Amino acid sequence: xxxxxxRAALAAACALLGVLGxxxxxxxxxxxSYCGVLISNGTWCGDGTDHFYTSNSATYPGTGDVxxxxxxxxxxxxxxxxxxxxxxxxxxxxxxPYVWQTEAEVTxxxxxxxxxxxxxxY
Amino acid sequence: xxxxxxxxxxxxALGATVALLxxxxxxxxxxxxxxxxxxxxxxxQEHAATPIDAPDQAQLALLGVLRxxxxxxxxxxxxxxxxxxxxxxxxVGANAGLSRRALRTxxxxxxxxxxxxxxxxxxxxxxxxxxxxxxRIEQGYAVALQRIPSGVRIGGLVxxxxxxxxxxxxxxxxATATAEGxxxxxxxxxxxVAVAWTREGAASEVAxxxxxxxxxxxxxxxxGP
Numbered sequence: 001x002x003x004x005x006x007r008a009a010l011a012a013a014c015a016l017l018g019v020l021g022x023x024x025x026x027x028x029x030x031x032x033s034y035c036g037v038l039i040s041n042g043t044w045c046g047d048g049t050d051h052f053y054t055s056n057s058a059t060y061p062g063t064g065d066v067x068x069x070x071x072x073x074x075x076x077x078x079x080x081x082x083x084x085x086x087x088x089x090x091x092x093x094x095x096x097p098y099v100w101q102t103e104a105e106v107t108x109x110x111x112x113x114x115x116x117x118x119x120x121x122y
Numbered sequence: 123x124x125x126x127x128x129x130x131x132x133x134x135a136l137g138a139t140v141a142l143l144x145x146x147x148x149x150x151x152x153x154x155x156x157x158x159x160x161x162x163x164x165x166x167q168e169h170a171a172t173p174i175d176a177p178d179q180a181q182l183a184l185l186g187v188l189r190x191x192x193x194x195x196x197x198x199x200x201x202x203x204x205x206x207x208x209x210x211x212x213x214v215g216a217n218a219g220l221s222r223r224a225l226r227t228x229x230x231x232x233x234x235x236x237x238x239x240x241x242x243x244x245x246x247x248x249x250x251x252x253x254x255x256x257x258r259i260e261q262g263y264a265v266a267l268q269r270i271p272s273g274v275r276i277g278g279l280v281x282x283x284x285x286x287x288x289x290x291x292x293x294x295x296x297a298t299a300t301a302e303g304x305x306x307x308x309x310x311x312x313x314x315v316a317v318a319w320t321r322e323g324a325a326s327e328v329a330x331x332x333x334x335x336x337x338x339x340x341x342x343x344x345x346g347p
Contacts, residue, residue, distance in 0.1 A: 029208065031169065042335075055209055059166040065263045067333050080340040086333065087252035087266035090166050090214065090241070094205040094249045109333035117167040121208070 029054070035106050035118040046105035050075035051122035057092035058106035059117040065089055066110040070118065072102040157182050163240025163255050164215040171215035177237040180256050184281045185242065187222045187235050187303040196222045198234055199247050206236060206245060214253045215239025224303030233277065233305045244279050244305055254279065262328040265317050274334055276314055277307035283322035290316040290329075 034047035053072055060066040069086035070093060073079065081102055085093050086109070095102075104120030160180040164171035177188045198206055203218050210216035216238035224233045224244075232247040243253040244264065252266035265278035276289055280301050289297045291312035299308035301319075318329035 033169075036167070055205060057166075057209060057213065059213070061165065061167040065258060065261075065330075067331075069335055071335075074341060078339060080338055083269035083340055084335045085250045085252075085266065085268045086335065088254060088258070088263040088330075090253040091266060092205070092209050092213070092251045092253075094201060094209075096201075107335070109335070119169065119209075119213075 029121050032104065032120040032122065033117065034104065034120065035116055038113045038115050039107065040113050041109055041111065042107060044071070044105040044107045045116065045118065046073075046103050047118075048103060050101040050103060051120065052098065053095060053102050053104050053120045053122045054097075055092060055094045055121045056104040056106075057090070057119045058108075059119070060089045060108065061115060061117055066108050066114050066116070068106060068108045068116055070104070070106050072104055072120075075101040075103055160256060161215075161239050164213070164238060166213040166241075166253070169212045171212055171239050173211045173215050173217040174220070174237060174239050175217070177220060178240075178256070181237050181242060184256065184259060185235060185279070185304045186282045187224055187305075188220075188237060190222065192220070192222065196234070198236075198245060199232070201249070202234065202245050202247055202251075205249075205251065206243075210236060210238065210243050210245070210251060210253065214241035214243065216241065216243050216253065221245070222303065224305035225307065227307050231307070233303075233307060235279065235304060242279060244277070252278075260321075260328070262317065262319070262330040265330060265332060267314065267332060267334060269334055269337070270309065272309060273311040274314055275307070275309050276317070276332070277305065278317065279304055280306060280319055281321060283324075284319045285322070287317055287319040289314045290318065 035045040039045045056070045058068040058070040060068050065088045069084040071084040072081040106116045106118040108114050108116050157179045160178045198221050206218035216236045221234045221236045224235050226232050234245045236243040241253045245251040254264035267276035284301050287299050287306045292315045295312040297310045299306040313334045314332050316331050318327050320327040
């Protein structure tokens, strides 16, 4: 019984340390490309998956100049982790470890419809 | 006689134009005698760019901060460096080893100019980075913003010869930021709708629209690096 309790405590401690990002090198970074389709002005586009994202970027791949924005939402909520960051054509942001999983999203605010590419890293 | 005077006037104007163009070209060449020509801009959505080895001629001609000797204080801090290596390199061919610190804000935020493959990035010690095709900087498109509790934090890159940028609000508000190291930054208490600046010697101003996303619920705890 003591051994079982010890194992449970160890597993809980490891889970907590993992959430806190104490072992950042434990897993290689994964690139999650999303969106990449035509979206209308002001429509946020994400892939709806939940991860511990460490960076997110928005890219406009066409000609001309399009005002793009990126943000992270706390997973399964409409609460932004931080206010969106916006720029013409390319914007990227890095995020420190966070206690909750997040969803990555991108949008644009130029004209009617444009393709915007998102790339979240976790 | 009048015809002769008109011809002389045209010749004088032509001569002045040629001299001006010659001067600009000469300055560019003097600024970048051994620099590579501008490459085809990287395609960020492919995430496969090779970081550049040196700023190109167009970047050096446009941005004086890249022409000065690199110093220890120009190095990106660890977090920004890691982000530049992992994202700005593959996305736009940026080389963090070529960064120059442009300015430090009153709040201690450092802004760095990082050249890339046909792009130039403005990287913040606080996390965000924006990148612009080199040839779009002169058109005013090197600008980025984020809503902050007191209003909006906005900034960007400007070419040589721009001393200040003006941020304009929908209600006629204005705020002016001084450019330093080809960059500028301002925290404004209103919602900007445009940024404008005038380059020394230019006949007209450059102005581009900007847009602040609508207010949305945001986590209350500051979580930046």
